Amino acid sequence: MSAFERTEYQRRLADTVARMSQQGLDLLLVTTPENINYLSGYAGWSFYTSQALVVSPSLPEPLLIVRDMDVACAKFTAYLSADYAIGYPEEYIGGDKHPMRYIARVIQERCGQPRRIGLETHGPFFTVAAHKEITSALPAAEFVDSAGLVNWLRTVKSPAEIAVMREAAAIAGRAMACAREHLRPGARECDVAAEIYRTLIGGEPTFGGTMPASFALVSGQRTTAPHIQWTDERLANGRAVNLELGGSRHHYHAGLSRSFYLGEPPQSLQRLAATVLDGFNAALEAVRPGQLCEDVEAAWRQKLAQGGYEKKSRIGYSIGLGFQPTWLDFTASLQAGDRTVLEPNMTFHMICGMWKGADNFVVSETFCVTESGHEILTNAPRELLVRT
Amino acid sequence: MSAFERTEYQRRLADTVARMSQQGLDLLLVTTPENINYLSGYAGWSFYTSQALVVSPSLPEPLLIVRDMDVACAKFTAYLSADYAIGYPEEYIGGDKHPMRYIARVIQERCGQPRRIGLETHGPFFTVAAHKEITSALPAAEFVDSAGLVNWLRTVKSPAEIAVMREAAAIAGRAMACAREHLRPGARECDVAAEIYRTLIGGEPTFGGTMPASFALVSGQRTTAPHIQWTDERLANGRAVNLELGGSRHHYHAGLSRSFYLGEPPQSLQRLAATVLDGFNAALEAVRPGQLCEDVEAAWRQKLAQGGYEKKSRIGYSIGLGFQPTWLDFTASLQAGDRTVLEPNMTFHMICGMWKGADNFVVSETFCVTESGHEILTNAPRELLVRT
Numbered sequence: 001m002s003a004f005e006r007t008e009y010q011r012r013l014a015d016t017v018a019r020m021s022q023q024g025l026d027l028l029l030v031t032t033p034e035n036i037n038y039l040s041g042y043a044g045w046s047f048y049t050s051q052a053l054v055v056s057p058s059l060p061e062p063l064l065i066v067r068d069m070d071v072a073c074a075k076f077t078a079y080l081s082a083d084y085a086i087g088y089p090e091e092y093i094g095g096d097k098h099p100m101r102y103i104a105r106v107i108q109e110r111c112g113q114p115r116r117i118g119l120e121t122h123g124p125f126f127t128v129a130a131h132k133e134i135t136s137a138l139p140a141a142e143f144v145d146s147a148g149l150v151n152w153l154r155t156v157k158s159p160a161e162i163a164v165m166r167e168a169a170a171i172a173g174r175a176m177a178c179a180r181e182h183l184r185p186g187a188r189e190c191d192v193a194a195e196i197y198r199t200l201i202g203g204e205p206t207f208g209g210t211m212p213a214s215f216a217l218v219s220g221q222r223t224t225a226p227h228i229q230w231t232d233e234r235l236a237n238g239r240a241v242n243l244e245l246g247g248s249r250h251h252y253h254a255g256l257s258r259s260f261y262l263g264e265p266p267q268s269l270q271r272l273a274a275t276v277l278d279g280f281n282a283a284l285e286a287v288r289p290g291q292l293c294e295d296v297e298a299a300w301r302q303k304l305a306q307g308g309y310e311k312k313s314r315i316g317y318s319i320g321l322g323f324q325p326t327w328l329d330f331t332a333s334l335q336a337g338d339r340t341v342l343e344p345n346m347t348f349h350m351i352c353g354m355w356k357g358a359d360n361f362v363v364s365e366t367f368c369v370t371e372s373g374h375e376i377l378t379n380a381p382r383e384l385l386v387r388t
Numbered sequence: 389m390s391a392f393e394r395t396e397y398q399r400r401l402a403d404t405v406a407r408m409s410q411q412g413l414d415l416l417l418v419t420t421p422e423n424i425n426y427l428s429g430y431a432g433w434s435f436y437t438s439q440a441l442v443v444s445p446s447l448p449e450p451l452l453i454v455r456d457m458d459v460a461c462a463k464f465t466a467y468l469s470a471d472y473a474i475g476y477p478e479e480y481i482g483g484d485k486h487p488m489r490y491i492a493r494v495i496q497e498r499c500g501q502p503r504r505i506g507l508e509t510h511g512p513f514f515t516v517a518a519h520k521e522i523t524s525a526l527p528a529a530e531f532v533d534s535a536g537l538v539n540w541l542r543t544v545k546s547p548a549e550i551a552v553m554r555e556a557a558a559i560a561g562r563a564m565a566c567a568r569e570h571l572r573p574g575a576r577e578c579d580v581a582a583e584i585y586r587t588l589i590g591g592e593p594t595f596g597g598t599m600p601a602s603f604a605l606v607s608g609q610r611t612t613a614p615h616i617q618w619t620d621e622r623l624a625n626g627r628a629v630n631l632e633l634g635g636s637r638h639h640y641h642a643g644l645s646r647s648f649y650l651g652e653p654p655q656s657l658q659r660l661a662a663t664v665l666d667g668f669n670a671a672l673e674a675v676r677p678g679q680l681c682e683d684v685e686a687a688w689r690q691k692l693a694q695g696g697y698e699k700k701s702r703i704g705y706s707i708g709l710g711f712q713p714t715w716l717d718f719t720a721s722l723q724a725g726d727r728t729v730l731e732p733n734m735t736f737h738m739i740c741g742m743w744k745g746a747d748n749f750v751v752s753e754t755f756c757v758t759e760s761g762h763e764i765l766t767n768a769p770r771e772l773l774v775r776t
Contacts, residue, residue: 001619045602046615048512048714069701072613090701094721121516124436128509129535131516147517190596194589201582201618208578208620211603214433225460227433230589231389232596313457313478324712326436333482 002041002079003250004160009079012039015153017057020146026114027107028055028146029134030062032123033323035150037251040064040080044073047125047323050092050099056111059084063110065103067093100130104137114138118146122330148331155318155331157345161252162368165320165347169254169366169377171209171247175199176256176380179245183387185237185262189230193217196245203249212248213322217241223360226353237263237388242362244351246327252320253327255349256378257364260385269359273384275307276361280352280382283315283334287348287367287374293338300352301336309354314338316350319366342369347377390429390467391638392548397467400427403541405445408534414502415495416443416534417522418450420511421711423538425639428452428468432461435513435711438480438487444499447472451498453491455481488518492525502526506534510718536719543706543719545733549640550756553708553735557642557754557765559597559635563587564644564768567633571775573625573650577618581605584633591637600636601710605629611748614741625651625776630750632739634715640708641715643737644766645752648773657747661772663695664749668740668770671703671722675736675755675762681726688740689724697742702726704738707754730757735765 002009016039020028030053036042039062040053046066054063061084064074068087078085088102107114117138120126135143157165178199182192196217203209217230220239235241241260246253261269279300286299297315304311314335317328327349332340334350346369353362363382367374390397404427408416418441424430427450428441434454442451449472452462456475466473476490495502505526508514523531545553566587570580584605591597605618608627623629629648634641649657667688674687685703692699702723705716715737720728722738734757741750751770755762 043617044613044615045604045617045713048716070613070615072610073616076610076613076616094702094705094723095725119516121520124515125512126516127512128507128514128516128519129533131519132509145517188590188596191590194586194597197589198582198586201585202576202579203620208576208618209582210617215599216433222460222464225432225458225464227458228461228464229431229433229598230596232591314482317482325433328436335482337483 001076003164004041006079008158008160009039009041012153013055013062016055016150019149019153020055020057020118023118023144023146023149024116025118025144025146026056026116027111028118028149029120030055030150031120031126033125034321035120036064038150038154038321040078042074042078043251044070044077046070046073050103050130052103054107054111056114058111063106065106098129098133100133101137104134107138114141117141117143118149119143120147121145122147151329151331154320155329155346156343157320157347161320162345164249164252165254165366166377167204167207167249168247168252169379171200171203171249172245172254172256173379174204175245175247176243176258179243180385180387183235183241183260183262185235187235188232189217189219189235190232193230200245200247207249210248210251212246213253213324213327214246216244224355235262240360242360251323253322254366254378255319255327255351255364256366256380257351257362258380258385259361259363260387262387265384265386266359269361270384272354272356272359273361275304275309276352276354276363277382278307279303280363283350283352284367284374287342287369288372289342289344289369291342293332293334293340293342294336296334297336309356311354315352316348319347319349344369344371389464391552392429394467396546396548397427397429400541401443401450404443404538407537407541408443408445408506411506411532411534411537412504413506413532413534414444414504415499416506416537417508418443418538419508419514421513422709423508424452426538426542426709428466430462430466431639432458432465434458434461438491438518440491442495442499444502446499451494453494486517486521488521489525492522495526502529505529505531506537507531508535509533510535539717539719542708543717543734544731545708545735549708550733552637552640553642553754554765555592555595555637556635556640557767559588559591559637560633560642560644561767562592563633563635564631564646567631568773568775571623571629571648571650573623575623576620577605577607577623578620581618588633588635595637598636598639600634601641601712601715602634604632612743623650628748630748639711641710642754642765643707643715643739643752644754644768645739645750646768646773647749647751648775650775653772653774654747657749658772660742660744660747661749663692663697664740664742664751665770666695667691668751671738671740672755672762675730675757676760677730677732677757679730681720681722681728681730682724684722685724697744699742703740704736707735707737732757732759
């Protein structure tokens with residue numbers, strides 16, 4: 001039931017071990033749900049408890065240590081042999097005994113005395129308390145920051161991952177079409193969100209969706225607040241609605257944002273939309289291998305400046321595998337100062353938006369860098385979507 | 389647009405400050421999304437970036453520090469004055485500058501030199517890197533572990549919170565009824581999940597749902613894996629399906645689990661279900677103020693033993709406010725060894741399940757402790773639900 005072939009996971013493991021060797025690591029303690037999934041296939045909704053995947057050159061497979069009741073989930077989702085999915089007892093839940101103590105013991109039993117251990121210090125779900133427990137339980141080891149080690153491997157996708165992201169993109173397009181159908185004056189925001197989620201989860205006739213890591217539907221005055229949640233208010237005529245949704249397949253994402261207007265859009269908004277679309281297209285044209293991330297943002301910024309606008313925030317980020325609450329790879333950003341070189345099979349969610357007085361407009365696509373330029377994975381009309 | 393009246397938040401703040409005083413704290417750095425929401429109303433989907441709510445006896449309101457673009461979300465969701473919602477610039481996103489550096493500076497400007505600062509060391513979104521940054525940026529302060537300070541306040545709900553949880557419970561019941569309608573042999577798991585989410589988010593005709601923090605639909609052999617996600621396989625006749633869903637209203641939850649069987653359930657499963665329901669009822673009867681959490685679990689365990697069964701894991705936990713990935717309060721558990729005294733207005737999700745060979749059965753309710761016993765908030769038939 002793993003999302004990919006065993007060989008895909010073995011390649012990922014080999015790449016990880018190679019990077020560990022560059023950093024002089026005996027052991028990598030993987031604690032980010034995405035990275036655990038990436039290296040093992042494990043896809044349990046169990047990351048609110050401490051868990052870890054141990055990668056070591058001395059082990060033929062990664063060693064997964066989760067709550068005892070979640071070992072069954074490993075059996076169904078991870079490619080690991082039975083001896084590489086270990087459960088810690090229930091006494092480590094809800095009381096004073098921290099699961100990291102157990103994890104430390106398993107490390108000692110299976111990996112001896114590792115000298116230099118990499119930790120994911122920027123990842124959620126590896127708490128300050130967990131960090132304190134693991135470091136004090138293994139006092140002979142040196143702990144170093146390996147933030148980003150696996151994330152950067154994840155940034156360049158394999159053909160199998162691109163195929164899965166294409167499926168996620170198809171789901172995203174279907175959900176946006178569903179939104180077009182249901183967004184109308186008088187509809188409650190929550191009911192529109194409900195229809196969109198129904199489409200995102202049900203997916204396509206030939207494959208289903210997994211739970212998207214994020215979603216936003218904002219309307220009216222609240223469009224100034226990009227990460228706000230929907231309400232149960234009714235949509236009013238003469239108002240904008242911004243949507244940011246992601247199709248999800250095997251927890252891989254394709255993000256897609258669009259702006260709607262309920263009623264006749266003001267001229268000023270139409271002009272703003274045209275400018276943003278010009279900038280968006282200019283940025284897209286700048287995407288090809290060898291360009292820097294900041295070059296893409298500069299193309300957008302330059303076009304905006306010609307239209308008399310300025311915008312400072314990044315216009316995109318590496319996207320792919322993600323569990324709640326986000327689908328970001330947390331590596332490359334399409335942003336001033338980001339000198340990451342674009343490579344084939346990198347995937348980005350590029351999202352360009354402008355807020356100007358009462359008007360705002362946002363558009364995004366998920367694209368893949370190709371040998372010669374880019375391929376847009378998502379598919380939906382890009383202009384301001386007018387609903388009456 | 390805050391979920392509660394200003395006075396509700398002010399009471400929560402006063403209670404927090406009183407507990408801080410007991411721990412000799414000048415300042416509490418709140419970093420858990422639930423606790424930030426509890427004390428301010430802020431409900432942005434922005435917790436994948438660093439953010440914090442600063443509570444200090446020297447401040448009349450908590451001080452919220454979020455990414456600049458999320459200040460607008462604070463305006464719409466938090467009860468705070470404009471001067472108490474501060475944004476850090478975009479240069480702290482995606483690069484080397486950590487937002488905690490900015491947060492530390494705001495603390496120094498607004499709160500002087502706090503001597504003793506409490507941290508939420510068990511919270512999932514306060515990363516090891518964030519901890520390192522804040523402690524090194526405020527070298528004169530002593531940092532102590534305040535894990536659970538706000539969570540324990542949250543454990544006893546106010547009447548306003550109970551009212552919101554009643555609404556969440558109504559949504560949960562509606563979603564379970566929807567599941568009964570759509571669970572049948574031949575349906576794809578993802579399509580059933582899609583219909584359930586549609587109901588959870590759309591909510592009731594008079595109020596909508598917010599995004600539930602967790603959900604599980606597991607079928608067939610996978611019922612041994614409680615935290616696995618749905619697939620796009622078709623449900624087969626002669627198989628069990630377990631559902632764990634939560635209605636959510638203003639991010640407060642009521643959890644509800646049920647077992648379904650597609651086709652004619654085996655006698656052995658019916659016997660197991662009867663035993664679990666006996667144990668569940670025995671545990672419920674033990675719920676009243678003054679009892680200990682472990683007493684409730686003991687009542688279940690004793691009844692099970694009479695039926696020849698044994699189960700070691702906890703049978704419930706304090707439930708309420710939650711953002712992804714969980715609705716747990718992370719305080720009291722209905723578990724052997726948990727000597728928390730039950731008080732009126734505590735709320736629990738009690739979930740009793742047994743796995744025995746090929747058979748399994750799970751049942752749960754969300755209840756509120758009352759002056760004389762308990763009140764069950766959720767409402768759905770409790771027996772094994774048979775679908776053909």
